[in-house]
Amino acid sequence: MPIRLKLTLWYSGILAFVLIILSGSVYAFLYHNTYNEMKGKLQKQGQNLGQQIVQNSVFDPGRLQLDRSSYLQDEYYIQIYNYRTDDGQRSAGLVQRNLLFPYEKDAGKVTEARFVKTSVSGNPFYIYEVPIQATSTQQTVGLLQVGLFVGAQENLLQQLRTILVFSSIMGLLLAFSVGLIMARQALRPIEIVIQAAEQIDKGSDLRMRIAWDGPSDELGRLTDTLNGMLGRMERAYNELDEAYDAQRRFVSDASHELRTPLTTIRGNIDLLEKMWTPALEAEAGRSEPVSEQEALRQEMSRESMRDIGDEARRMSRLVNDLLALARADAGFVMEKKPIELLPLLDDVVRRAALLPRTAQWRPGDLSALEGIGVHGNADYLRQLMFIFIENAFKYTPEGFVRLEATLSGGQAGILIRDTGLGMSPEQIPHIFERFYRADESRGVTSGTGLGLSIAKWIIDEHGGSVEVHTSPGAGTTFTVWLPVAFSVPAI
Known part of the structure; x- marks a missing residue:
């Protein structure tokens, strides 16, 4: 519920209570004032007539009567x-x-x-009833009723009730409408x-400021505070952005610089492995026995070269990954062109069979993508497949x-299933x-943890998405969805 409506309802509720x-109070005052005046008149008249009845009935206890003049009074009944x-x-x-009082x-x-x-x-009366008691026995022998016709007073009170109710309702509606307008005007700033x-939130432009040309009241101070906060956020954001740019440049420059020595x-x-391998084979073919120390030296040399080679290759992969992510952070745009997926995946299947592995490589059915093409970069799509x-x-x-x-709703799906750790x-x-x-894989398998980040960047660059279905010990399935750009009809 909007604040202006809450405020209006509160104001209206308070006004309704006051009304x-x-x-x-007005009705009760007029009512009691009107009937208190009649009470006094009726009580006075009733006491006088009661005394008259007692006096006229002294010599005839069986009759209760008044002077004839009392019956002719127009005001009293x-x-x-x-x-x-x-x-x-x-x-x-x-x-x-022809009326009879009850x-x-x-x-x-x-x-x-x-x-x-x-x-x-149907005629309203206000009656004062006085019991008439016998002077000797103090028993009630009769009842004197003196009444006034109160039709005019009741009509006046009825009109007053109508006026008060109607004016209260109209005043409440008017106050609600005016209060809603005033609350809207007051909360417009x-x-x-x-x-x-x-x-500012949607545009992500922290240079914007809230314009305020009103008085220096609470809203003015709030606007100044928000503008000051935006200024500090802009400075902090610029500093972070500059630091982030410096970090990206450092990673990119370091990756470029590291590639040359690693390649060397x-x-x-x-070259050493090629030179040492024939020499060691020739040494092994000699008839002269090799000393144990020489054999150990040769074995350590081979292991050292293998370790250096493995670490150099691992460092090269890491540097290449960092360079790819640095390009992604710098807003690198891939060169894309129409590519048929099936020939690309056939090439991936052929090359994947040569990768070192302990699990079996079982390519599945890829015919669903026959004649299906996407708008993308073939090299990066191969890299994407090999990462998974x-x-x-x-x-x-x-x-x-x-x-x-698979193919579904204008999307080409490529599934990579395994029965591994999950x-x-x-x-x-x-x-x-x-x-x-x-956590389960740390120390068990090698890697840098950058491959899937690069894969996600490649998928995003191609306007695709990825789904993951996995459970511990039951394997994992990655499904890469790429939007279909064209399809070649089968001949």
Whole structure:
């Protein structure tokens, strides 16, 4: 729920409470003021008439009567009920209108004077009832009822209720509408701040600032604070970006610089191996026995050259990987052209059979990609396939590795399956991170942890995606999806 609506509802709720209290107070004041005035008049009249009845009935206890002039009063409506004779008398107003006040027929229940508000044939009356008691026995022998017609007062109170309810509702609706408009106007600067912040977030341009030309109130101070924070973030980001650029240049330059000496080292080692191998074979073919010390020296020389050669090749792979990632970080754009996938994969299958491995190489069905082509770089796509295949051989000490293909919804799928070590679900989100290697494989297999990072970069550059299905001890399946650019109809 928006803040402006919450504020408006709070204001409206408070106003509604105030209006209810105020309206109720006004109505209660007028109601009690009106009826208190009538109470005084009725009580005074009732006491006078009660004394008159007692005086007129002294010599005739069986009758309860008033002076005739009392019955002719226009303002008051008088009724007397005699419990002894079970009859009553009414004033002229009641007789003319043919009205009869309701009364308590059980004399034992009428013990004290009281006020009663009632309606007789749709006419509202306010009645003061006075019990008439015999002077000798103090028993209730009759009931005097003096009433006033309160139709005008009730109409006035009804109109007052209508006016108060209607005005309260209209005032509440008006206050809600005005409050909503005012809250919107008051919070509009916050909307401006939010929109500017969203533009900065979406555009990733920290040079933008939030424009504010209003007063230096809380929102003005908030805008100044945000602009200051953006300035500090821009400086920090620029410093980090410069440091990152320097790091990328260093990695790229170091990779370039290291390739030359490593190439020289590998060339010299290969030359030494070629020179030593015939010499050692010739030495072995001589009839003269070789001393144990000489044999040990020759064996150590061969092992040293093999170790140097292996480490040089490993360093070359690492440098090449770092150079590839440095190019990726620098925004290197591959040269792409239309490529048919099936001939490329056939070449990969042929070369993969020559890789060192302990698992079996079982190429699967690739016919689904016959005539299917993508827009890409053939060299990088081969590198992509060999990264996954070499990884599969590396982590599959026994079993097999299979390469398959499928086609689905305009996407060419290349599956690399193995029956190797597998991975846990917690490791999958990290396998494409640089230098990440699963804990179970550290120390068991060699590698730098850069291959899958390069593979992910190649996939992204080709607009593709990759899926991973794995479980510990059950092997892993990588599915590389590449968008189909064209298809050649079969002849």
